[in-house]
Amino acid sequence: MSYELIALTMFAGMMLMLMTGQRVFGAIGFVGALAGVLLWGTGGVEIPFSAAMKLMKWYPLLTLPMFIFMGYVLSESKIADDLYKMFHVWMGPVRGGLAIGTIGLMVLISAMNGLSVAGMAIGATIALPELLRRGYDKIMVTGVIQAGSSLGILVPPSVVLVLYAMIARQPVGQLWLAGVVPGLMMAGLFIVYIYVRCRLQPELGPILSEEERNIPRAEKLRLLRAGLLPIGIFASMMVPFVNGWTSLVESSAIGALAAFLAAILKGRMTRQVFQTTVRQTLAISCMFMWIILAALGFGAIFDGLGAVKAIENLFTEQLGLNPWMILILMQLSFILMGTFLDDTAMLVIVAPLYVPLVKLLGFDLIWYGVLYTITTQIAYMTPPFGYNLFLMRAMAPPEIGLKDIYVSIIPFTLVMVLALALVMIFPDIALWLPHTVYNK
Numbered sequence: 001m002s003y004e005l006i007a008l009t010m011f012a013g014m015m016l017m018l019m020t021g022q023r024v025f026g027a028i029g030f031v032g033a034l035a036g037v038l039l040w041g042t043g044g045v046e047i048p049f050s051a052a053m054k055l056m057k058w059y060p061l062l063t064l065p066m067f068i069f070m071g072y073v074l075s076e077s078k079i080a081d082d083l084y085k086m087f088h089v090w091m092g093p094v095r096g097g098l099a100i101g102t103i104g105l106m107v108l109i110s111a112m113n114g115l116s117v118a119g120m121a122i123g124a125t126i127a128l129p130e131l132l133r134r135g136y137d138k139i140m141v142t143g144v145i146q147a148g149s150s151l152g153i154l155v156p157p158s159v160v161l162v163l164y165a166m167i168a169r170q171p172v173g174q175l176w177l178a179g180v181v182p183g184l185m186m187a188g189l190f191i192v193y194i195y196v197r198c199r200l201q202p203e204l205g206p207i208l209s210e211e212e213r214n215i216p217r218a219e220k221l222r223l224l225r226a227g228l229l230p231i232g233i234f235a236s237m238m239v240p241f242v243n244g245w246t247s248l249v250e251s252s253a254i255g256a257l258a259a260f261l262a263a264i265l266k267g268r269m270t271r272q273v274f275q276t277t278v279r280q281t282l283a284i285s286c287m288f289m290w291i292i293l294a295a296l297g298f299g300a301i302f303d304g305l306g307a308v309k310a311i312e313n314l315f316t317e318q319l320g321l322n323p324w325m326i327l328i329l330m331q332l333s334f335i336l337m338g339t340f341l342d343d344t345a346m347l348v349i350v351a352p353l354y355v356p357l358v359k360l361l362g363f364d365l366i367w368y369g370v371l372y373t374i375t376t377q378i379a380y381m382t383p384p385f386g387y388n389l390f391l392m393r394a395m396a397p398p399e400i401g402l403k404d405i406y407v408s409i410i411p412f413t414l415v416m417v418l419a420l421a422l423v424m425i426f427p428d429i430a431l432w433l434p435h436t437v438y439n440k
Contacts, residue, residue, distance in 0.1 A: 029294035066252035096198030096205030106148030124395035143408030155183035
């Protein structure tokens with residue numbers, strides 16, 4: 001059996017297991033381990049063991065539980081709720097201001113948690129009911145929540161970029177910094193779209209009533225201070241890191257400790273909040289570690305097979321495609337897979353093939369990590385089975401149907417495609433900040 005056929009059989013077996021409902025790490029790890037044993041006999045059992053040792057020695061992995069803990073502390077202690085109250089008061093007088101404020105909320109939630117599901121949960125439970133109650137168009141605000149929550153996997157500290165860093169063997173700090181400008185650019189494009197749309201169609205985003213706007217200045221300042229607290233926590237973590245005073249792991253510990261102390265000082269760190277936070281942090285951290293372990297083992301098999309060289313030869317020699325055409329086809333395949341898989345599953349399935357191929361084609365792996373993440377955001381919102389679509393359906397009130405959810409994401413998906421095109425055409429959008437910081 002040729003190496004190409006072995007690689008195809010492995011992919012087919014893995015997809016078959018995923019279709020039967022097996023967990024992602026179980027399907028990928030089992031196929032990788034079984035292939036290792038069948039190809040190299042008893043020596044093949046060393047491959048998963050070697051992957052586990054590599055995982056345990058990867059020091060930046062300590063950032064993963066730290067940032068997840070920080071995000072859950074801020075969410076479970078309701079400190080994140082203060083953010084929306086701040087945006088509600090300060091952005092309410094602007095037409096479409098609450099929707100714009102919701103995008104701001106999502107950016108800050110992303111900077112606290114690094115998971116899109118956290119932004120979706122907070123947006124759907126806090127922002128969506130308020131927007132609907134104040135007469136905002138249900139289709140537009142549904143799209144706002146979905147688009148804003150997708151920023152969680154791009155804006156640092158993105159957990160997905162940590163996973164990509166481990167698989168692609170790239171520095172996490174550079175990947176996070178590479179996601180800052182594209183993430184803020186995308187949020188800015190969302191805001192411009194909302195503002196222009198609400199100016200052209202005022203009924204979509206009415207301003208707050210006169211009564212709600214007449215809030216005493218002292219109350220406005222109090223809400224501003226409360227809402228800026230999460231921003232202060234994020235700054236206490238990122239400023240030392242960007243200036244080179246602390247390492248990435250040390251900064252993550254500062255962020256987790258600052259969030260914990262803030263919850264205690266505000267009197268919100270109850271026994272229930274602490275237990276829930278620790279339990280969720282442990283569950284998500286273990287899930288990602290198992291996925292990384294499986295992906296490393298699976299990737300080692302591909303390295304041994306030389307499948308990447310075979311695929312490169314197929315695209316460049318036999319089909320005659322240039323590197324940019326191959327890159328675009330890879331991005332389209334991510335969007336296709338995103339209709340039925342989540343971001344981690346997509347990455348660990350194709351990373352053993354795509355990441356080395358991107359390197360062989362001469363592209364920057366930091367830049368490609370940002371492209372992958374933006375493409376994943378688009379895939380999250382692509383019918384018929386986009387991950388975010390069903391999360392939204394589960395959390396939305398009854399008056400928002402599945403058709404409304406599908407229609408709502410069309411303009412925001414187009415904005416994301418524009419952002420992806422800009423980052424592809426102008427790589428410095430992603431690479432300028434990491435190059436500036438790391439070349440000091």
